[in-house]
Amino acid sequence: MADHPGNAMSFPGPASLSVGELLREADLQARRMLADIDPATAPARLRAWAEVVEAGADAWRAIPASGPGRSHIDADIDTLHEVATGVHQLIVTRGWPSPGAADPDAEQIVASLSAVGDLVRARHRPHDPIRADAAGDLEAARTWIMHSVLAATHAVRRSLEQYERALASTRDRARLPAPTGEVAHVRELIRRIDTAEGLASGYLDMRWPATARGERLEPVHPTRLERAVAQWQLQAARALTSSPSVADLALVVRTQLDGAVFASAMAGAATHAGLLTPTEGPRMQHALTAFEGTAAPLLESLGLLTGRDRIFQARLADASSQLRLAYREIAHDGTAMAGSDILRERVDIAHALAAVQHSLVAGVDLAWRILDAARDPHLQVRAQGAHRIASRSHQPRPSAGWVQAVDLVNNRLITVPVPVRYTLRHQAQDMTDRAIDAAAASYPSQPRPATTTPPTPRLTGRAHQDRQPPTRGPETPGPSLGR
Structure with missing residues (x-):
């Protein structure tokens, strides 16, 4: 696995993003924490949790109040x-x-929320007047901040609960990073974080998701989607041909999954707009659902093999961030997917459908490149994730196991073991097959060519004697009846 000096970054970067985009990025990262619950991550997440709350409080206080005084606004945070x-x-x-590395997902939330506070302070002075139409934006921003903090807090609590259960198991305890915490201390931490979760949940009970939908959105730039798709395809193809890391592969698969969800929404809107027939639209959506069903297991395997690594090729990460932001700007309505009517108001459905079709066709090439990368003998993965995948294999294993003990304890980068390579190739091949189906289903069925057979003469009802007799060849004698 080749290094990329000067070409690596943590994902995503807050540079050049708006306040709304930063808030959604923080919320998305918090949701990813919820999707990746592992007792081994509890210490790292706990180290970063107070920073997440502090960054959220800092961003909250930077948002101006729409009325006099702000003590009632800041009380909850x-x-x-x-x-x-x-x-x-x-x-x-x-x-x-003990002191150590913080959770990368939590660090990304801190970076996004800190950038929100800095951006608001740079654009708004404390005594500047607030426009009447901005009140919804201010309340929506605070709601998004609290929801990000709530999701991250819930993820930390769930990780700690699994950590507590692992302490009671001799087998699971051996897999926890040393030093391990005492059961009584862990339980006290769970109770305190549960209190924080209750405070955040209480604030959102009467506000989420209604208040989050009250923000005023800027019009979508007509060519933003096309430019983001083109840039992503270029950078993804380049990254996949230059010895990508497992983290790079996971980022490509994750972005393609986001694209499939967006494409399915556009298929529904295109069907309502008459650009796809009632048969073609559902056919496209079913093919995309099948693609999601094969890409998700591959992403799960790549996530295990990546471990806690969050270093990506810089241009790849930036292109992914811009494309996913374009997807959310078009297809999201607050906290849910936008309906077909809203999509038609935001973008030209015909142009958006063309961009989606192009991206699905190009996605086939990316799927083949991912399959090639899975076959790369120099690909390296984290030992603990490789051990988990290899342990599910039915292949006979060597006496020393597929992963050496010293690599497993330190979670080192290792060459892909045989059963893991087989799993990756099988999952990547399934995803490639479904990507081909999705690309084919995204285009309307071709009309049948007009027939060239001359029309049959119409019967006029004239008498049989007046019709032209059929042409016959020379008569041949029939068989003798032998009288």
């Missing part, structure tokens, strides 16, 4: 911040988790 401060002090006092 202030209380939550105090709980997080108490948890941090408890960690320092008890010494667990």
Whole structure:
């Protein structure tokens, strides 16, 4: 696996994003934390949790108040911040988790929320007047911040609960990163974080998702989707041909999955607009659903093999971020997918459908490149993820196991074991086959060519004697009856 000096970054970067895009990026990252619950991640997530709350509180306080005074506005986030401060002090006092690396997903949330605070302060001075039509934006921004904090807090609590259960199991305890925490200390942390989760949930009970949908959105640029798709296809193809890491492969698959969800929404809108027939639209959506069903297992395997690595090729990560932001700008309505009527108001459905069709065809090439990368003998993966996948294999394993113990304990980068390589190739091949089907289903069925057979003469009802007799060849004698 080749290194890319000067060409790596953590994903995603907050540069050049608007406040709304940064808030959605933070919320998306928090949801990803919820989708990746593992007891081994509990210490790293706990180290970063107080920073997530602090960054959320900082962004919250930067958002101006629409009325006089702000004590009533800041009360909820202030209380939550105090709980997080108490948890941090408890960690320092008890010494667990010990100092170490923080969770990469949580760090990305901190980066996005910190950028929100900096951006708002740079554009709005404390005594500037607030427009009447901006009140919905301000309330929506605070709602998005609290929801990101809530999702991250819930993910930390679930990881800690699994960590507590793992402590009670001799087999699972051996897999936890050392040093392990005491059961009583872990339980106290769970109770305190549960309190914080209750505070955040209480604020959102009467606001989410209605308030989050009250923001005022800028019109979508007519060519944003086409430009984002073209840039993504270029950078993804380049990344996949230059010794990609497993993290790069996971990013490509994840972005293609997001594209499939967007394409399915556009297929529905195109069907309502008459650009696809009632048969063609569902056929396209069914093919995309099948693609999602094969890409998701591959993404899960790549996630295990990536471990906690979040370093990607810089241009690939930037192109992915821009494309996913374009998808959300067009196809999301607050916290849910936009309906067909809203999509038709935001974009030209014909142009958007053409961009989707082009991306699905180009996605076949990306799928083949992913399959080639899965066959690369120099590809390296994390030992613990490789061990988990190899342990599911039915292939006879060597006496020493597929992964050496020293690599497993330190979670080192290793060459892909045989059963893991087989799994990756099988999953990548399935995804490629479904990508081909989705690309084919995205285009309307071709009309049948007009027939060239001359029309049969119409019967006029004239008498049989007046019709032209059929032409016959020379008569041949029939068989004798032998009288």
